[in-house]
Amino acid sequence: MRFDTRLVHEAQPADPATGAVNTPIYLSSTFAQEAPNRNRGYVYSRSANPTRSVLEAALAALEGGAVGLAFSSGLGALATLLDHFPTGSRIVAGEDLYGGTWRLLEHRRRQYGIEPVYVDFRRPERIRAAVRAAPTALVYAESPTNPLLGLCDLRAAARIAREAGALFAVDNTFASPAVQRPIESGADVVLHSTTKYLGGHSDIVGGALVVGPAELGRRLAWLQNAVGAVPSPFDCFLVLRGMKTLGVRMRRHSENAGAVALELERSPRVARVHYPGLASHPQHRLAARQMSQYGGMVSFEMKGGAAAVRRFLGGLRLITLAESLGGVESLIEHPASMTHASVPRAERLRHGVTDGLVRLSCGIEDPADLLGELRAALRRV
Numbered sequence: 355m356r357f358d359t360r361l362v363h364e365a366q367p368a369d370p371a372t373g374a375v376n377t378p379i380y381l382s383s384t385f386a387q388e389a390p391n392r393n394r395g396y397v398y399s400r401s402a403n404p405t406r407s408v409l410e411a412a413l414a415a416l417e418g419g420a421v422g423l424a425f426s427s428g429l430g431a432l433a434t435l436l437d438h439f440p441t442g443s444r445i446v447a448g449e450d451l452y453g454g455t456w457r458l459l460e461h462r463r464r465q466y467g468i469e470p471v472y473v474d475f476r477r478p479e480r481i482r483a484a485v486r487a488a489p490t491a492l493v494y495a496e497s498p499t500n501p502l503l504g505l506c507d508l509r510a511a512a513r514i515a516r517e518a519g520a521l522f523a524v525d526n527t528f529a530s531p532a533v534q535r536p537i538e539s540g541a542d543v544v545l546h547s548t549t550k551y552l553g554g555h556s557d558i559v560g561g562a563l564v565v566g567p568a569e570l571g572r573r574l575a576w577l578q579n580a581v582g583a584v585p586s587p588f589d590c591f592l593v594l595r596g597m598k599t600l601g602v603r604m605r606r607h608s609e610n611a612g613a614v615a616l617e618l619e620r621s622p623r624v625a626r627v628h629y630p631g632l633a634s635h636p637q638h639r640l641a642a643r644q645m646s647q648y649g650g651m652v653s654f655e656m657k658g659g660a661a662a663v664r665r666f667l668g669g670l671r672l673i674t675l676a677e678s679l680g681g682v683e684s685l686i687e688h689p690a691s692m693t694h695a696s697v698p699r700a701e702r703l704r705h706g707v708t709d710g711l712v713r714l715s716c717g718i719e720d721p722a723d724l725l726g727e728l729r730a731a732l733r734r735v
């Protein structure tokens with residue numbers, strides 16, 4: 355089966371109890387047992403829930419992993435993954451990371467004896483130097499990164515991690531499995547904020563881990579239950595419902611983002627556009643090799659800094675000023691004062707998150723409406 359068909363059908367059979375075509379929302383915290391410890395695979399919904407089980411199997415199938423695990427948020431998934439690593443573990447991560455990921459590593463896990471090290475993941479030789487400098491437990495990549503759309507060569511990073519005896523995890527939130535499947539490139543673990551493209555409708559907060567090796571999957575499943583950051587059956591249903599249309603949504607997100615990126619590149623008010631689909635993107639060739647489309651996220655730097663950004667944002671009507679991304683509606687934000695406000699200014703600037711940077715999640719609206727709105731708002735800056 356091709357990917358779009360698998361999105362609709364794979365690992366999502368009609369409900370075995372009733373034949374319901376859509377997976378029912380099993381709102382039950384506990385399950386009747388025939389005798390002590392004689393049950394039908396379900397005991398208590400933190401450990402396993404039938405709605406969640408279908409979502410987890412579908413996630414595993416789409417990313418090509420042995421085990422899928424659903425969580426109550428992307429950061430809940432990350433926190434559970436990090437719980438796998440004991441005090442003293444060294445983690446080599448990209449220096450341009452989702453702000454919440456950086457906050458958890460830097461302001462929590464470091465206090466508990468985890469040693470995060472940040473390097474430029476656009477350059478495999480930097481990853482190699484970092485893992486050779488000291489024993490490393492985990493190599494953690496985001497590709498494309500948030501908000502600068504930098505890429506990590508997943509095959510190269512997987513090889514470097516394997517040679518060093520480290521696990522390799524990839525945050526695949528920006529790409530989604532419709533665009534890129536890191537386990538096929540050698541990753542051990544894929545992380546998602548299902549809040550974004552997998553859910554796709556800005557109506558839930560959720561997360562997921564998909565684990566390549568079965569044994570590691572069993573250990574992380576044990577942690578999922580032990581730590582308990584699990585999603586509700588209703589949220590699992592909504593992610594399942596969203597995933598069925600991921601293929602058609604992602605094609606439109608990518609087409610719209612491609613058109614928007616070209617339009618922004620032509621504007622005299624814009625200094626620089628970051629989009630892997632543009633020929634001007636420094637890693638465009640790598641993008642063409644490891645992504646099947648270029649995704650819906652664009653960021654760009656306005657001339658005139660934060661003041662120009664504020665005037666530009668004030669001129670938008672259709673495109674909503676809001677955090678988050680990956681929904682059917684276009685969302686725009688100012689990383690320096692919003693999503694990345696928890697990163698110190700000097701650190702932020704060092705990585706290229708300037709005061710004039712704007713991040714745009716292109717929705718699935720008609721592209722003519724998006725382009726018209728952007729053109730008019732840029733003219734008024």
Ligand SMILES: *Cc1c(COP(=O)(O)O)cnc(C)c1O
Pocket residue numbers: 427428429430452454455496500525527528546547548549550559560561
């Ligand atoms: C949103 C996001 C997260 C965190 O996910 P939540 O569901 O908000 O907890 C992690 N990584 C990336 C790239 C994200 O965009």
